[in-house]
Amino acid sequence: MDSVSNLLGAIEDVGRDATRGGYSRPVFSNAELDLRSWFEQEATRRGLEVETDRNGILWAWWDTGSERSDSSRDGALVTGSHLDSVPGGGAFDGPLGVASALAAVDVLKQRGVQPQRALAVTVFPEEEGSRFGVACLGSRLLTGGIDPDAARNLRDPDGVSFAEAARANGLDPAHLGKDDDALRRIGDFVELHVEQGRGLIDLDSPFAIGTSVIGHGRWKLSITGQGNHAGTTLMADRADPMVAAAQVILAIRKTAAATPEARATVGRVQPIPGGTNVIASRVDLWIDVRHPDDAVTASLVESIHGQAQKAAAFEGCAAALTRESVSGTVNFDGELQRQLQLAIPGAPGLPTGAGHDAGILAAHVPSAMLYVRNPTGISHSPEEHVEDDDADAGAVALADVLERLL
Ligand code: HGY
Numbered sequence: 379m380d381s382v383s384n385l386l387g388a389i390e391d392v393g394r395d396a397t398r399g400g401y402s403r404p405v406f407s408n409a410e411l412d413l414r415s416w417f418e419q420e421a422t423r424r425g426l427e428v429e430t431d432r433n434g435i436l437w438a439w440w441d442t443g444s445e446r447s448d449s450s451r452d453g454a455l456v457t458g459s460h461l462d463s464v465p466g467g468g469a470f471d472g473p474l475g476v477a478s479a480l481a482a483v484d485v486l487k488q489r490g491v492q493p494q495r496a497l498a499v500t501v502f503p504e505e506e507g508s509r510f511g512v513a514c515l516g517s518r519l520l521t522g523g524i525d526p527d528a529a530r531n532l533r534d535p536d537g538v539s540f541a542e543a544a545r546a547n548g549l550d551p552a553h554l555g556k557d558d559d560a561l562r563r564i565g566d567f568v569e570l571h572v573e574q575g576r577g578l579i580d581l582d583s584p585f586a587i588g589t590s591v592i593g594h595g596r597w598k599l600s601i602t603g604q605g606n607h608a609g610t611t612l613m614a615d616r617a618d619p620m621v622a623a624a625q626v627i628l629a630i631r632k633t634a635a636a637t638p639e640a641r642a643t644v645g646r647v648q649p650i651p652g653g654t655n656v657i658a659s660r661v662d663l664w665i666d667v668r669h670p671d672d673a674v675t676a677s678l679v680e681s682i683h684g685q686a687q688k689a690a691a692f693e694g695c696a697a698a699l700t701r702e703s704v705s706g707t708v709n710f711d712g713e714l715q716r717q718l719q720l721a722i723p724g725a726p727g728l729p730t731g732a733g734h735d736a737g738i739l740a741a742h743v744p745s746a747m748l749y750v751r752n753p754t755g756i757s758h759s760p761e762e763h764v765e766d767d768d769a770d771a772g773a774v775a776l777a778d779v780l781e782r783l784l
């Protein structure tokens with residue numbers, strides 16, 4: 379087996395972000411395209427047949443020995459993750475699942491496993507939603523979880539539409555959307571992913587079986603006021619959206635902190651025009667809200683919206699909230715989890731607060747997850763980490779799972 383750390387070592391310099399630290403690998407950026415080529419080379423080297431579907435999802439196929447036909451890949455066993463990252467992200471969020479799947483194929487071949495059904499290793503684009511704003515965009519397109527027109531019209535911070543980016547990367551934007559043929563090919567989906575919290579440190583285990591993904595959503599709040607001169611505008615004469623934004627951010631923290639299990643984050647604030655000696659005319663901020671109970675998430679957002687409108691009005695500003703993407707809480711397929719428990723006896727079950735493509739697919743095909751220990755318990759940060767032997771233990775556990783399911 380090519381060790382997972384060797385596989386990841388080959389891409390450790392791709393997309394390094396000198397300003398933020400860590401990696402910035404937005405979908406269809408040069409960095410992510412380099413990672414796609416790395417994946418295609420490594421998959422081809424293993425005798426897998428790589429193709430890109432109409433939503434930009436990569437599929438590396440290991441077909442059974444029997445005659446190829448249109449339906450010979452239906453009901454296949456599929457494993458994979460993503461290669462795009464958050465800005466300044468860690469080395470493992472996404473790529474660990476892809477590298478581990480390739481290493482697991484090595485193990486299966488070394489064991490002489492003859493797949494009784496086709497196996498595919500997949501890479502989903504734009505899982506982080508860091509460029510076009512919608513999390514798990516690739517798996518949402520595949521499953522019909524987003525209107526294709528809405529997807530085509532998503533714009534990145536430079537104003538490039540997803541349609542334009544897709545076209546520039548060999549896709550036909552007119553063909554974006556639900557892909558029943560591709561869905562029919564997924565009999566079971568298993569995603570290995572770095573654990574993004576402290577769960578496996580506390581459980582003292584190198585890997586765990588995912589039990590659920592808590593619901594997560596993201597909203598954009600635009601606060602408009604009166605742009606003006608920092609020197610000639612007296613304090614009493616201002617309608618400053620930045621001041622309203624500051625009140626809202628504190629109110630968000632207070633509201634979430636008062637709700638058990640809730641998480642609400644503002645990680646991105648954009649004043650317009652953003653000059654040092656300029657009172658902003660508008661401030662855009664993005665809110666990430668999560669809770670195991672979808673109804674509580676909705677009520678949190680409602681409360682935040684109301685408080686934002688009040689804070690804005692107090693400053694002579696206005697606030698508008700728009701939803702960017704929402705996923706409900708997902709409990710993974712019981713039977714598939716049982717199969718994983720039989721394949722890797724003793725592996726604990728673990729819920730997660732992080733969203734994944736497996737969480738989107740779970741509503742359409744039996745899906746499961748494996749998490750690998752992250753000794754820092756930190757993620758979406760350069761400090762995210764996986765020890766080499768835990769990474770290899772995770773890949774072997776994935777191979778055991780795949781062998782049982784094949
Ligand atoms: O945001 C998330 O939970 C995931 O890392 N995309």
Ligand code: MN
Pocket residue numbers: 464471506758
């Ligand atoms: Mn992530």
Ligand code: MN
Pocket residue numbers: 460471472505571733734
């Ligand atoms: Mn991820």
